[in-house]
Amino acid sequence: MLFPRAVLPSLLHLTPQWLKERGLKGVILDLDNTLLPYGEETPLPEHRAWLEALKAEVPVYLLSNALPERFRRIQEQLGLPGHAPALKPWLGFKRALEVLGFPAREVAVVGDQVFTDVLGGNLVGAYTVLVPPLREKEFFYTRFIRMLEAPFRKPRGGLG
Numbered sequence: 001m002l003f004p005r006a007v008l009p010s011l012l013h014l015t016p017q018w019l020k021e022r023g024l025k026g027v028i029l030d031l032d033n034t035l036l037p038y039g040e041e042t043p044l045p046e047h048r049a050w051l052e053a054l055k056a057e058v059p060v061y062l063l064s065n066a067l068p069e070r071f072r073r074i075q076e077q078l079g080l081p082g083h084a085p086a087l088k089p090w091l092g093f094k095r096a097l098e099v100l101g102f103p104a105r106e107v108a109v110v111g112d113q114v115f116t117d118v119l120g121g122n123l124v125g126a127y128t129v130l131v132p133p134l135r136e137k138e139f140f141y142t143r144f145i146r147m148l149e150a151p152f153r154k155p156r157g158g159l160g
């Protein structure tokens with residue numbers, strides 16, 4: 001119940017073609033750390049472009065545990081159906097499936113968290129897809145850059 005059906009290296013790998021190959025007709029998408037860095041309200045440009053391309057071909061439903069006011073602002077900006085707070089993993093998925101109008105096995109549940117997105121999606125019988133959390137990715141990226149910077153972060157020829 002805690003294992004996702006698929007693990008992708010990033011959200012950008014979830015394409016209409018990828019979904020089609022697996023018989024998936026709709027997407028239930030998590031918000032925080034999946035589409036948006038945690039606590040922010042605007043997606044990165046590449047994620048915005050990804051979403052536009054996806055929703056042109058596949059219905060997407062936003063399902064989030066975010067607070068309702070913030071969620072409503074984001075939802076208006078993105079132009080997607082959805083609701084929050086969903087109280088994942090226990091609640092919200094059935095309502096999302098009803099709105100999408102497909103059986104659970106034909107819907108991908110996409111998110112960054114095992115105990116909410118994957119567990120909740122598996123409990124209703126959807127096709128669960130785990131992506132890395134955006135914050136953590138940023139964090140590792142930052143660490144990597146710092147590692148590259150480290151040898152240069154002291155005066156030339158000096159003792160540091």
Ligand SMILES: [Mg+2]
Pocket residue numbers: 030031032033034111112113
């Ligand atoms: Mg999340």
